[in-house]
Amino acid sequence: MAKCAFLGLGVMGYPMAGHLMAQGHEVTVYNRTTAKAEAWAKEHGGKWASTPREAAMGADFVIACVGNDDDLRSVVLGEQGALSGMAEGAVFVDHTTVSAAVTRELYGEAKGAGVSFVDAPVSGGQAGAENGVLSIMCGADQAAYDSAEPIMQSYGRTVKRLGDSGAGQLTKMVNQICIAGLVQGLSEGLHFAEKAGLDIREVVDVIQGGAAGSWQMVNRHETMADDHFDHGFAVDWMRKDLGICLDTANENGASLPVTALIDQFYKDVQKLGGGRWDTSSLIKRLRALD
Structure with a gap:
């Protein structure tokens, strides 16, 4: 059993860290809102720390699931960042969906400190995290991946290395591009069914x-x-994820016309007050056009 630190206790991280405890690992959590870290420790019997550095000290694996590029940098770098508390030979596993650029930046910072770095964004949503059946797409040196894979299997049903640093994030971009088109198609189909007088179910x-x-x-x-x-x-x-996809497409020359259009459709949903709605709310945009 490993000594782990988990940084970020949102709707994904909270249950993921719980699965680590259930598998018998020793877990210390950190969250920007201390009350949530305290609540997790009380519920699961683990420990909590007041800074990423404190959580990471002595850990074999430091795992993060935060919001975006800036959030990730804030928990990794700096005097109170996790990297400053990690011992040589430890492994950092990042489950945040971020740009491949920040992943490669942090891979370099970690390597300079003698720490391995695995980019490992996830798919499966809150339900997948709660049920421990996430799909985890990884980019890493082979040895780092081999070390971290058993840890990730605590909450992942499919865990796979796709290549070197950044490959996990690029694969997650593929995932989000596919979902965007699929949800728009589903929304149009169900909206058509409604207008035709059919029962959706x-x-x-x-x-x-x-x-x-x-x-x-x-x-x-x-x-x-x-x-x-x-x-x-x-x-x-x-929209954050699709922005990463579109920026990366500008760099690698990929054409994403449908993705760019659906990104604007999601912008319309935000204008309806739906920033926190599920992505399936694209159908609500169509209903609003009636």
Whole structure:
């Protein structure tokens, strides 16, 4: 069993850290809001620290799941950052969805300190984190990945190395590009069904087992039918992720015309007050156009 630090206790990190404890690992958590760290420690029996550095001291693995590039830098670098407390030979595992550029930057900083760095963004949402069945896409040196893989299996059903540093984040971009197009297509299909006088639930019951079926269709059609979006992966976070995809496409020459359009559709949802709504709220934008 390993000594672990977990930085960031949002809707994903809180249950992920809990799975580590359930597997018998020794876990110390850090969260920007101390009350949440204290609550986690009380619930799971682990420890909490007041700074990333304090949490990381003596840890074999330091794991982060925070918000964006700046949040990640803030918990890794600086006098109170995790890197300043990590021992040589320790491994940093980052589950945040960030740019490949910041991943490579922090990989270099870690390497200079004798620490391994694994970029390991996740897919599966809050439910996947709570049930310990996340898909985890990794970029790392082979030895670092081999060391961290058993730890990530505590909350991951599919854990795979895709290449060297940055490959995990690039794979997550592929994931978000695919989801954006899929959710827009699903929204248009269900909106069409409504306008045609069909029952969404009955339609999905027929088509979900065919070529049109998807996780989004199975798990989101009922809440979409009910116009309920107070759950799931927030539009604000999706726009952050799509912004990373579009910036990277400008760098590598990929053409993402549909992704760019759907990013603007999500901007429309934000203007409706839906920044914290689930990404399936694209259908609400269509209803607002009626």
